[in-house]
Amino acid sequence: MKKKIIVRSAVAISIIVVAVLTLTNMFTKGVITGKLYRVDNVYEEIWNMVNSEKNGTQTILTTSIEGSGVDYDFGCFVHVNIPVNDEYSVVLSFYQDELCIWLFEKNSKNHDSVCYVYNYQTNTLYGNQEESHLINKFTSLYYSWVGNDGKFNSENQGDYTFAFAEYPLSHR
Numbered sequence: 001m002k003k004k005i006i007v008r009s010a011v012a013i014s015i016i017v018v019a020v021l022t023l024t025n026m027f028t029k030g031v032i033t034g035k036l037y038r039v040d041n042v043y044e045e046i047w048n049m050v051n052s053e054k055n056g057t058q059t060i061l062t063t064s065i066e067g068s069g070v071d072y073d074f075g076c077f078v079h080v081n082i083p084v085n086d087e088y089s090v091v092l093s094f095y096q097d098e099l100c101i102w103l104f105e106k107n108s109k110n111h112d113s114v115c116y117v118y119n120y121q122t123n124t125l126y127g128n129q130e131e132s133h134l135i136n137k138f139t140s141l142y143y144s145w146v147g148n149d150g151k152f153n154s155e156n157q158g159d160y161t162f163a164f165a166e167y168p169l170s171h172r
Contacts, residue, residue: 086107
């Protein structure tokens with residue numbers, strides 16, 4: 001009788017552990033929440049903030065600059081729009097399980113834009129311009145908004161690789 005209880009308890013615990021690991025994607029990204037659990041760099045930190053905004057929780061992304069907001073179409077998340085200054089607007093969204101960071105030049109007649117795509121599985125940031133452009137126009141501002149509440153700063157952006165890609169959305 002005692003052995004049956006021990007075996008059943010062990011099976012039940014194993015099922016619970018497997019369910020938790022499955023739902024959290026081995027503690028990398030939650031299947032239900034979309035949250036990244038092991039944040040290795042600033043882009044994963046931003047990912048979690050965009051995810052929070054997607055789920056209705058405001059973060060510094062929409063509270064730091066007046067005019068920032070989240071766009072939904074028919075109740076589905078589209079993107080976070082941040083008018084960072086008179087020259088640029090930043091749009092953060094998800095595309096095929098990757099974080100997209102668009103920099104739109106406001107006063108450009110050609111509607112020039114720069115795209116960066118972060119893939120959390122490979123820890124790679126793809127961009128069609130140098131990373132310094134993203135840092136100057138967005139990431140440096142992000143650090144000032146987050147202050148000491150963030151895990152990363154301009155001297156320590158975390159572990160990732162930058163790769164130039166003419167078409168970042170189709171980097172594969």
